[in-house]
Amino acid sequence: MTAQPWRNPALPITERVEALLASMSREEKVGQLGSRWLGKDKGATGSAAPELEEGHQVAPMENEFSSGPALEDASRHGLGHLTRIYGSYPVTVAEGAAEVVRQQRIVMSSSRLGIPAIVHEECLTGFTAHGATVYPAAINWGATFDPELIERMAAAIGRDMAALGVHQGLSPVLDVVRDYRWGRVEESIGEDPYLVATVGAAYVRGLQSAGVIATLKHFAGYSASRAARNHGPVSMGRRELLDVILPPFETALREGGADSVMNSYSEVDGVPAGADPWLLTELLRDEWGFTGTVVSDYWAIPFLASNHRIAAGPEDAGALALQAGIDVELPDTIGYGATLTDDALIDRAARRVLLQKARLGLLDEGWTPEASVAAADRVVLDSPGNRDLARELAEHSIVLLDPGTALPLAPAGRVAVVGPCADDASTFLGCYAFPNHVLPRYPGVKPEIELPTAVEALRAELPQTDFGYARGCAVDGDDRSGFAAAVAAAESADVVLAFVGDLAGLFGAGTSGEGCDAADLRLPGVQADLVDTLLATGKPVVVVVVSGRPYALGEFADRAAALVQAFMPGEEGGPAIAGVLSGRVQPSGRLPVQIPRHHGGQPGTYLQPRLGADHIGTSNLDPTPLFAFGHGRSYTSFEVSDLRLSDREVPTDGEFTATVRAANTGDRAGSEVVQLYLADPVAQVTRPVLQLTGFQRVALAPGDSADVEFRVHTDRTSFTGRDLTRIVEPGELRILAGASAADLPCEATITLTGPARPAGPGRILTTPTTIRSENLLATTDSAKKMRPNR
Structure with a gap:
């Protein structure tokens, strides 16, 4: 046995740690609370570091803390991280x-x-x-x-x-x-x-x-x-x-x-x-x-x-x-x-x-x-398995806002691909992705991953289609010199694909990302003007937004031939977007944020009390979004119906089951996200008009249906009362189900009975769901057991 009991894995961990603490000086204990970052000190590694470009920061105010002691000195009494x-x-x-x-x-x-x-x-x-x-x-x-x-x-x-x-x-x-x-x-x-x-x-x-x-x-x-x-x-x-x-x-x-x-x-x-x-x-x-x-x-x-x-x-x-x-x-x-x-x-x-x-x-x-x-x-950091997973996630996350008249694309013809996000795959990546996060410091170093652009992916996706490309403008800035080439490309095409949005960066080096905040929700730079110019050609324009935040699209919605929100879909974003546009991929993403209608006086998020969510004559500014939280379309159709409650009255310490039918009423397989919301009409403090309480993705073949069962404990209705304690309050609740916060065809009422009760530590935090169907493409029970704190 080792002479140092704290090194003995056979002993209980707490006993080992107490033995170690007893043997440590104050300086050694404090050493465990510190850290050292050699990587910011311009080539502190033993390898041959590439030339560093000054000015780029990967953490806030990094340049003010640009050096530190040698690691030997930093570790003299031990080191935490x-x-x-x-x-x-x-x-x-x-x-x-x-x-x-x-x-x-x-x-x-x-x-x-x-x-x-x-x-x-x-x-x-x-x-x-x-x-x-x-x-x-x-x-x-x-x-x-x-x-x-x-x-x-x-x-x-x-x-x-x-x-x-x-x-x-x-x-x-x-x-x-x-x-x-x-x-x-x-x-x-x-x-x-x-x-x-x-x-x-x-x-x-x-x-x-x-x-x-x-x-x-x-x-x-x-x-x-x-x-x-x-x-x-x-x-x-x-x-x-x-x-x-x-x-x-x-x-x-x-x-x-x-x-x-x-x-x-x-x-x-x-x-x-x-x-x-x-x-x-x-x-x-x-x-x-x-x-x-x-x-x-x-x-x-x-x-x-x-x-x-x-x-x-x-x-x-x-x-x-x-x-x-x-x-x-x-x-x-x-x-x-x-x-x-x-x-x-x-x-x-x-x-x-x-x-x-x-x-x-x-x-x-x-x-x-x-x-x-x-x-x-x-280790292969970008293994085929990883890429397959990245592609699956990208395909599941792209939101078809409106298929309009142009999607899915015809397999032949001439298509003009326009916009700064069409031929720059770095726009698909977030600000903490290594190519956007670190490589701007090293302009001579290329990403060591395959990054297909949207143009490349579209040409591979639809080889019989003649794709032309014009950038039009940069993501940011006021240069409109490329508009003429973009218009020329559009006028010679059957359909125009306008790829607009963000380039992620850090502390002002991008239009999205840490320290890259926006003054309003208009597309950055002159991109909105580019889209407007393309629409003025009279050609069908599909607007594909590749962005880190939702931008206001109300000025285009009634004129665009289709609208797609891709957010930042990663290294496989190009093929995923191409697959959605061609129809090979059935779109199934749903909005985790609203899409505003107006770029100024923008709405808050959907989680608002009535005076924050409804346009009821109290202000000239209408907060109604263009597309609601949870919205997303597919190349098939779904119906959510037949809401059934297990009970009409439930004690404030009870639970009930809400069951709803989801059906694929179209001619293609696809996935719907069934969403359950609660509304509390009268409470001691103002409550959100709606609040998501449960959701479940359901994969359905054409003509198939499934029951989605939500098990709702009354803890899920709790809120913080006037005295700042969390309570479950008796009274009437509205239960709503559907496909988005603005598409809730199913509604029922339940009454919580008995006294108000506290719902503090240990309360139920989730709404387990079960899918019941004999013909499902995939049957899922998403109920999770509560996991104790480690």
């Missing part, structure tokens, strides 16, 4: 694995105890590494309405990361969209808390099934900043925070078992999340029972001093963050140093970090960095 070894600069799998070994060896040899560090990386659109598969952006995950598919994707991402020595992924983003102008809408799953919760929990299960820790972010309120400005103050009451923003985090913890949480940069009502004990300790740990680690967003701790100005300097900021409940400072140690002196708080955080390391096996006798990357020579 190693930051972004693969995702900071272009390295091969072999080079990255060698760098993991090199850095871990330095960490272990520089300190007395030789404890390895946790290696973390970004993984929002896939493993953020050179040559790794780029999956669709998170907004596309929401558009699939398919948690099981997202779980499979995350498991694939986790397997690649784990094989290369990465222990923790900084995903998923569970911010509920509140303002479409925010640049990080593309990183979010959607505007409905339940959709975000179920898809986010699925991502967590998938990533952690591969042994990689998932990190929920950004906790909490980040997506609701004033005027949608990144890092802007959040004007939000506690009730909205509890009812809209926080449920996805609670669900991902309880049902996904997430082992880490990242704080938000934001201040909510004047209190920055990184210094909020109520949020990070009282709610997260004392009420929800979370036992994992809270990690800071990058430089969020010094930001408490420099940006929020609630601390005199980094050391004071570190003390505030530690007291609030942040355990690990990322990406470099600035506030968590020798000035931390509260031994009880230091022990609290160090214990959590060491428990996590023990669960990862990093404290085991015989653990070596070399063994952690032993499978690296067998």
Whole structure:
């Protein structure tokens, strides 16, 4: 047996960690709360780094923290985390694995105890590494309405990361969209808390099934900043925070078992999340029972001093963050140093970090960095299996807003392909995809993945069609010099495909992405003018929007021959879009956000009380969207009907079943997303006009039908009352079912009886569904057992 009991895997983990803590000095404990990011220090790797272009940042205000101590010095008393070894600069799998070994060896040899560090990386659109598969952006995950598919994707991402020595992924983003102008809408799953919760929990299960820790972010309120400005103050009451923003985090913890949480940069009502004990300790740990680690967003701790100005300097900021409940400072140690002196708080955080390391096996006798990357020579980061999964997800996420008169495309004829997103596949990728996130720093380096453009994919999809191409304009800017060529191409064609939208970037280097917020919801640059010019030719124009946020399409809707919303469909986006346009792929994506009608005075999200959602003569501005939440068309037709309730009266601590029939009434196989909503007509506080309570994708052959059964516990009707406690209130509820928030042909009423009751920790968070049919293409029972916090 080893002389060091904390290295003995046969002993209980808690016993091992307590033995280790007892043997550590204060400096060694504090060391476990810090991190080091060599990758931002311009070629700190032993490999030959390509030439770096100045100015591009991959984290906010990165240039203000552009250097740090040597890793040997940073690790003198031990180190908690190693930051972004693969995702900071272009390295091969072999080079990255060698760098993991090199850095871990330095960490272990520089300190007395030789404890390895946790290696973390970004993984929002896939493993953020050179040559790794780029999956669709998170907004596309929401558009699939398919948690099981997202779980499979995350498991694939986790397997690649784990094989290369990465222990923790900084995903998923569970911010509920509140303002479409925010640049990080593309990183979010959607505007409905339940959709975000179920898809986010699925991502967590998938990533952690591969042994990689998932990190929920950004906790909490980040997506609701004033005027949608990144890092802007959040004007939000506690009730909205509890009812809209926080449920996805609670669900991902309880049902996904997430082992880490990242704080938000934001201040909510004047209190920055990184210094909020109520949020990070009282709610997260004392009420929800979370036992994992809270990690800071990058430089969020010094930001408490420099940006929020609630601390005199980094050391004071570190003390505030530690007291609030942040355990690990990322990406470099600035506030968590020798000035931390509260031994009880230091022990609290160090214990959590060491428990996590023990669960990862990093404290085991015989653990070596070399063994952690032993499978690296067998890893193909963009494997055929990964690409197949990326294609499936892309195909499931593209939303046919309106097939109009032009779709599916005829297999022959002449088609003009126009627009800045038609011949640039980088527009299909999110801002955290390696080619958009890191490669702009290295202009001489090409992505090591195949990225077919829309034009290339269309030519392969429809070889008998004559495709011409004209760019027309850039994604951004005011150059209209290409309009004439675009008009000429359109006038010589039978149909025009206008590919417009975004190019993701960071901190103003794109039109979508972190720090790329929009003044309004008109298409960027002169793209709206380009579409208008194409429509003026009189040719049928199919508008395909490739974007990270919904843009207002009301000025085109009545004139376009068809409308398609692709969001950011990833590396296989070109073939997926081509397949939808040709009709080979049956479109089945549904909107996780509304499509506004007007680009100014835009609506809030669908989750609004009556005065926020209805146009009732109180204002000249009509918030009605062009296309509602949950909307999506197919090349077949569906009918949702025959809503049946198991009960007409249910006690406030009971449950009921709502069953609805979904039928394919067309002549092609396809998938419908059956959606169940609740409406609370009278309550002690204003309630949303509608709120999604359950959903289920149903695959049906022509002429087939299926019953979709929703099991609704009364906890699912709960809300935060006037005294800020969550309650189930007696009274009448409307139950509605259909295909979108604006297409709900089925309605019934149920009455909750008995006294109002609290619905606090442990309440039911999900609505299990069961599909019942003998003729289904695929029969699914999506009910999930509650998963305890780990």
